Amino acid sequence: MTNFLKTEGQEQRLCPEYPTRRTLCSSDRGCKKGWMDPQSKGIQTGRCVVYEGNRKTCEVSAWCPIEAVGEAPRPALLNSAENFTVLIKNNIDFPGHNYTTRNILPGLNITCTFHKTQNPQCPIFRLGDIFRETGDNFSDVAIQGGIMGIEIYWDCNLDRWFHHCRPKYSFRRLDDKTTNVSLYPGYNFRYAKYYKENNVEKRTLIKVFGIRFDILVFGTTLKYVSFVDESHIRMVNQKLLGRSLQDVKGQEVPRPAMDFTDLSKLPLALHDPPPIPGQPGEMQPLREEATPRSRDSPVWCQCGSCLPSQLPKSHRCLEELCCRKKPGACITTSELFRKLVLSRHVLQFLLLYQEPLLALDVDSTNSRLRHCAYRCYATWRFGSQDMADFAILPSCCRWRIRKEFPKSEGQYSGFKSPY
Ligand code: GDP
Ligand code: ZN
Ligand code: ZN
DSSP states (O other): OOEEEEEEEEEEEEEEOOOOTTTBOSSGGGOOTTOOOTTSSSEEEEEEEEEETTEEEEEEEEEESOOOOOOOOSSOTTGGGGGOEEEOOOEEEEGGGTEEEESOOTTOOTTOOOBTTTBTTOOEEEHHHHHHHTTOOHHHHHHHOEEEEEEEEEEEEOOSTTOEEEEEEEEEEOSOTTOOGGGOOSOEEEEEEEEEETTEEEEEEEEEEOEEEEEEEEEEOEEEEEOTTOSSEEEEEGGGOSSOGGGOOOEEEOOOOOOHHHHTTOTHHHHOOOOOTTSOOSOOOOOSSOOOOOTTOOTTOSSSOOOOOOSOHHHHGGGOOOSOSSSOOOGGGSHHIIIIIIOHHHHHHHHHHHSTTOOOOHHHHHHHHHHHHHHHHHHHHHOSHHHHTTBOOOHHHHHHHHHHSOOSSSOOOOOOOOO
């Protein structure tokens, strides 16, 4: 609360409306019994009565006397709220990483006040400082009230070696400070204090002007990309997006070592006929030359098989990713892609392995197979499940899988972060 208007000693009875263009009258004919004007505080009795001197208004049944239509006091009555402080407690949870933390950590000096450069981790904010940050003068805002957005951005790297997870605070004035009087500027609300006097129920009505804080919490975590012509995996921060994922440099992380004992469990072993002697080996390397560039393939594509994203413009960059960093053959042309990712047998086996009695009806089959294929690709290329959940599929793989297991109608929804 920074300012207020008080209407004291109200009780429920009949009294004249506060005089405005809408409520003034000269005779009972100007009033209508039972009528409730949406801007009024009561129900008209149908009589026109004296408000003050020679001014007459319609009589209403309401809490009387009626609140006067008035301007907020200048300067604001609680101008010194400028020096008030607020402590913000913010707990966050990244369920995909099983990680929680908060903005108040042991060792915090609880007598601090936030300062953008000198004390950026202090969670105690002086109101005057917040408004100075957004270029506003607290005394001005205090008169009509206002809405202040406090944005807390959690920039986290949950990787063990580069661990970093601290909040960044910023402020944004959310109400429109240029709005004129007729468009209800600022921020206010009413409340009443009820009491009894001589056994009559009474109230004090208070119109309060103040600051509402809207706290907006954002978080990002990392995404992983893998190029078939690079031995490492790249970790990218979503914040950097806005340009094609293909061009984001990111940070190199080692590809988790494959546990080769797991290979024996792969379902493809169950279905493959033993190699016929004299025939070329099963595992062929990627073809040397690049697939001829298809006419649709976008500029960022290095393998010739990628397609433009169908996502809305703001999310498109997330799907602008090729299987390669440099020009060459597409991973979708490899034998293993066909066997591990596209094989209906393998995918059905995996789905049934999880749900032995799964009834694969016609409608859901393709989408289950498709989603399973995405997971197969991610597990194959990223190894650990932690990374696979946050792995972005190259466009060529995404569309090759969709071509194999298409959706009968509607658009594909694309990557959804598992939060
Ligand atoms: P839908 O079947 O119409 O919902 O569309 P999609 O074929 O795009 O599949 C969406 C599902 O696949 C969601 O659960 C996504 O999280 C998942 N998915 C799509 N793209 C990716 C990706 O690049 N990486 C990962 N890890 N999952 C993805
Ligand atoms: Zn490509
Ligand atoms: Zn490719």
